[in-house]
Amino acid sequence: MPRPLPSVTELADGIRRGDRVLLGRAITLVESTAPAHQAQAGELMAALQAYAPVQTFRVGITGSPGVGKSTFIEALGKHLAGQGQKVAVLAVDPTSQVSGGSILGDKTRMEQLSVDPLAFIRPSPAGDSLGGVARKTRETIALVEAAGYGVVLVETVGVGQSETAVHRMTDAFLLLLLPGAGDELQGIKRGIVEMADLLVVNKADGDRVQLANQARAHYLNALHLFPAKENGWTPRVLACSATEGTGIADVWATLETYKKTAQDNGFFDKNRQVQAHYWFRDALEQELRTAFYRHPAVQEKLNMLEEAVAAGRMSPFAAAREVLRVVFP
Amino acid sequence: MPRPLPSVTELADGIRRGDRVLLGRAITLVESTAPAHQAQAGELMAALQAYAPVQTFRVGITGSPGVGKSTFIEALGKHLAGQGQKVAVLAVDPTSQVSGGSILGDKTRMEQLSVDPLAFIRPSPAGDSLGGVARKTRETIALVEAAGYGVVLVETVGVGQSETAVHRMTDAFLLLLLPGAGDELQGIKRGIVEMADLLVVNKADGDRVQLANQARAHYLNALHLFPAKENGWTPRVLACSATEGTGIADVWATLETYKKTAQDNGFFDKNRQVQAHYWFRDALEQELRTAFYRHPAVQEKLNMLEEAVAAGRMSPFAAAREVLRVVFP
Numbered sequence: 001m002p003r004p005l006p007s008v009t010e011l012a013d014g015i016r017r018g019d020r021v022l023l024g025r026a027i028t029l030v031e032s033t034a035p036a037h038q039a040q041a042g043e044l045m046a047a048l049q050a051y052a053p054v055q056t057f058r059v060g061i062t063g064s065p066g067v068g069k070s071t072f073i074e075a076l077g078k079h080l081a082g083q084g085q086k087v088a089v090l091a092v093d094p095t096s097q098v099s100g101g102s103i104l105g106d107k108t109r110m111e112q113l114s115v116d117p118l119a120f121i122r123p124s125p126a127g128d129s130l131g132g133v134a135r136k137t138r139e140t141i142a143l144v145e146a147a148g149y150g151v152v153l154v155e156t157v158g159v160g161q162s163e164t165a166v167h168r169m170t171d172a173f174l175l176l177l178l179p180g181a182g183d184e185l186q187g188i189k190r191g192i193v194e195m196a197d198l199l200v201v202n203k204a205d206g207d208r209v210q211l212a213n214q215a216r217a218h219y220l221n222a223l224h225l226f227p228a229k230e231n232g233w234t235p236r237v238l239a240c241s242a243t244e245g246t247g248i249a250d251v252w253a254t255l256e257t258y259k260k261t262a263q264d265n266g267f268f269d270k271n272r273q274v275q276a277h278y279w280f281r282d283a284l285e286q287e288l289r290t291a292f293y294r295h296p297a298v299q300e301k302l303n304m305l306e307e308a309v310a311a312g313r314m315s316p317f318a319a320a321r322e323v324l325r326v327v328f329p
Numbered sequence: 330m331p332r333p334l335p336s337v338t339e340l341a342d343g344i345r346r347g348d349r350v351l352l353g354r355a356i357t358l359v360e361s362t363a364p365a366h367q368a369q370a371g372e373l374m375a376a377l378q379a380y381a382p383v384q385t386f387r388v389g390i391t392g393s394p395g396v397g398k399s400t401f402i403e404a405l406g407k408h409l410a411g412q413g414q415k416v417a418v419l420a421v422d423p424t425s426q427v428s429g430g431s432i433l434g435d436k437t438r439m440e441q442l443s444v445d446p447l448a449f450i451r452p453s454p455a456g457d458s459l460g461g462v463a464r465k466t467r468e469t470i471a472l473v474e475a476a477g478y479g480v481v482l483v484e485t486v487g488v489g490q491s492e493t494a495v496h497r498m499t500d501a502f503l504l505l506l507l508p509g510a511g512d513e514l515q516g517i518k519r520g521i522v523e524m525a526d527l528l529v530v531n532k533a534d535g536d537r538v539q540l541a542n543q544a545r546a547h548y549l550n551a552l553h554l555f556p557a558k559e560n561g562w563t564p565r566v567l568a569c570s571a572t573e574g575t576g577i578a579d580v581w582a583t584l585e586t587y588k589k590t591a592q593d594n595g596f597f598d599k600n601r602q603v604q605a606h607y608w609f610r611d612a613l614e615q616e617l618r619t620a621f622y623r624h625p626a627v628q629e630k631l632n633m634l635e636e637a638v639a640a641g642r643m644s645p646f647a648a649a650r651e652v653l654r655v656v657f658p
Contacts, residue, residue: 045646094490130490131458142646161423161459161490273639280638280645285618287649291657292617309609310602316609317374317471320616327656328620 005029008040012047015147020120023147030139031125038290045139045283048146056145057259060166062156062192063176068202072176072242073153074110079248080151081118088149089113090140092166093124093157094133120149124157134165135282141169167195168275171268172258174198174251177219179212179239194226197258198236200251205241212239231267233258297326334358337369341376344476349449352476359468360454367619374468374612377475385474386588389495391485391521392505397531401505401571402482403439408577409480410447417478418442419469421495422453422486423462449478463494464611470498496524497604500597501587503527503580506548508541508568523555526564526587529580534570541568560596562587626655 006014006022011029014022030041063069073089080087089110113119122140127133141152156166167173175196193199199219204212219237229235236254240247262268292298301323308314335343335351340358343351359370392398402418409416418439442448451469456462470481485495496502504525522528528548533541548566558564565583569576591597621627630652637643 042646042650046644046650049644049647129460131460139646142644273641276638276641276645277635280635280648283645283649284652287653288617288621288656289614291653295657306606306609309605312602312605315375315378315471316605316612317371317468318378319609320613321371321375323613324616324620327617328624 005037005040008043008047011044015048015143018148020147023120023143024122026143027122027140030143031136035290035294038286039294041139042283042287042290045142048142056150056152057172057255058141058152058154058170059255060154060156060163060170060173061176062163062166062173063202064178065157067176067178068242069155069176070109072200072202072240073155074113075240075242075245075248076252077110077113077119077153078116079245079252081113081116084118085151086118086120086149087151087153088120088122088141088144089153089155090122090137090144091124091155091157092130092133092137092162094127094130094162094165120144120147130161130165131282134162134169135286137166138169138279138282163192163195168278171262171271172197172255174200174255177201177215179203179208179215193222196235197229197231197233198238198251198254199223200247201237201239202242204239204247205244209239215239231262231271232265233261233267292327295327298323301326334366334369337372337376340373344377344472347477349476352449352472353451355472356451356469359472360465364619364623367615368623370468371612371616371619374471377471385479385481386501386584387470387481387483387499388584389483389485389492389499389502390505391492391495391502392531393507394486396505396507397571398484398505399438401529401531401569402484403442404569404571404574404577405581406439406442406448406482407445408574408581410442410445413447414480415447415449415478416480416482417449417451417470417473418482418484419451419466419473420453420484420486421459421462421466421491423456423459423491423494449473449476459490459494460611463491463498464615466495467498467608467611492521492524497607500591500600501526501584503529503584506530506544508532508537508544522551526558526560526562527580527583528552528564528566529576530566530568531571533568533576534573538568544568560591560600561594562590562596621656624656627652630655 006025011022011026015026026044029037029044032038032041061069061073063072077087077089110121114121122144125133125136125140127136137154141154144152152170154166154170156162163173173195175192175198177199179201201212201215201219216237216239223235223237226235238247238251238254240251242248259268262271293302305314305319305323309316309319335354340351340355344355355373358366358373361367361370390398390402392401406416406418439450443450451473454462454465454469456465466483470483473481481499483495483499485491492502502524504521504527506528508530530541530544530548545566545568552564552566555564567576567580567583569580571577588597591600622631634643634648634652638645638648
């Protein structure tokens with residue numbers, strides 16, 4: 001962070017009035033691993049009273065690499081902005097520090113959306129664990145919602161555990177698919193298909209329209225093999241072309257139908273309550289670690305014992321117990 | 330745990346004399362998420378003084394699904410047992426709770442090795458995060474080493490972040506590959522190839538021998554594009570047939586050469602020191618959470634605030650800070 005950091009109050013006020021620069025800096029604060037920044041981030045999150053239920057809609061979007069996620073999200077974002085809705089695009093990619101970043105890493109991939117005053121795009125935070133990346137993304141959701149972004153699209157890389165993490169922080173889950181015969185479900189874990197509320201076959205354009213319709217029929221058929229969803233919703237399958245913009249309005253309308261259904265049958269609120277529980281626990285554990293490591297007597301003991309562990313004079317487990325006794329005698 | 334649990338002392342003594350039944354029960358204790366079990370597991374780990382440097386060899390093994398990891402590990406394990414070495418086979422699969430378990434989930438997949446008195450096979454623990462699964466696997470490594478297993482093979486599922494986790498807990502990393510032309514590296518992240526100390530083309534048998542040799546040459550060539558490794562070792566590429574047992578002795582000899590090289594140039598010990606540091610931090614944070622949640626005043630406050638969070642009367646972040654003040658005023 002090169003420039004001097006605004007105070008927590010300045011950040012909170014700035015976010016509440018929708019200041020994009022201060023919002024960006026607040027997210028950078030939340031993503032920072034520096035202990036002082038983490039402490040400030042905790043204060044900011046508490047100050048904003050974020051995550052109290054607000055009328056927002058969080059949509060998780062996944063799909064294999066090559067399915068056109070960025071183009072699709074840009075098209076969907078433009079559709080929303082065209083309706084006058086403020087939309088934020090976030091990403092969860094726990095592999096970004098290994099592979100050098102693949103999703104949303106290059107903001108210019110959403111050239112048109114990124115310059116839209118109603119849109120806010122933020123790439124995946126770096127992190128050495130999915131838990132860390134997911135936590136930062138959740139806090140970022142809270143920040144963009146506090147800044148008035150009523151729709152939050154959370155992209156996930158589509159190759160591992162990150163779908164589960166994104167599913168646990170969103171209201172609806174959309175799986176993007178390629179047109180093609182036979183092995184459409186190949187490479188997509190059954191668990192991910194089970195999470196989806198909406199399957200969308202992308203690239204339904206040119207001479208792929210028929211293929212896309214076949215794929216759509218195939219998925220509709222395959223969905224019958226899955227158990228009924230807890231939210232009382234039968235997943236739908238649509239086709240679209242993100243590059244041509246066809247079918248995008250229908251995707252959004254279906255998501256809104258899903259939202260209304262889930263709100264009416266109570267699943268929407270119940271799901272948010274369950275998510276709030278996990279977010280509470282997660283926030284608590286993060287704050288616990290921060291407070292523990294900032295404790296002067298813990299730091300002193302830690303410095304002493306780290307050397308003993310590295311030199312093999314003490315097992316990590318015995319050393320851990322000894323440090324812990326500083327706070328929990 | 331149906332049967333009454335032996336005391337920590339009984340478990341520690343049993344493990345030290347190599348009692349397989351008590352070893353198995355100790356691992357079950359380590360894998361348990363029940364707070365009382367976690368506390369006992371912490372005592373056991375500290376009592377064993379495990380993870381002090383011992384002359385063991387931890388080998389991480391990865392590869393895409395279908396590459397024949399189980400057959401390969403069984404062949405390698407039998408080779409080691411045939412030499413009179415005690416070998417433990419563990420697995421890290423953070424997706425097992427989603428997909429229903431794929432690696433080592435079915436012990437009978439290693440029918441011959443599983444009945445060998447010198448071998449100990451343990452499937453991946455269940456867990457809702459890679460961090461949790463990895464932590465349990467590390468503690469299991471400590472347990473099997475304390476029970477005298479000098480070689481620990483750690484299998485990983487080969488589709489996401491688990492390779493990084495396994496790389497961080499092992500001395501050597503082996504990437505298993507399929508013979509085949511052209512796109513051999515497809516589906517394998519560059520970061521995983523970079524981690525490998527040894528690449529092994531499996532299924533080099535029958536009419537695939539030539540294909541395997543071509544693949545071997547291809548990989549040898551591709552490896553030149555990677556930066557030199559920190560451990561001063563140039564990764565090697567071998568071919569083998571796990572089903573026929575050919576090339577397995579060569580794989581093990583190469584791993585031993587790697588080990589000797591890393592020991593001689595100091596990387597082996599340095600790497601273990603770095604790993605011990607992370608294991609210490611991880612053990613500390615796990616113990617911290619356990620002690621925190623067992624604190625009566627924390628439990629009381631938590632019960633009060635969870636309801637407020639679920640009902641949306643309080644943000645998770647503000648609630649977290651309030652619970653924390655019980656221990657860190």
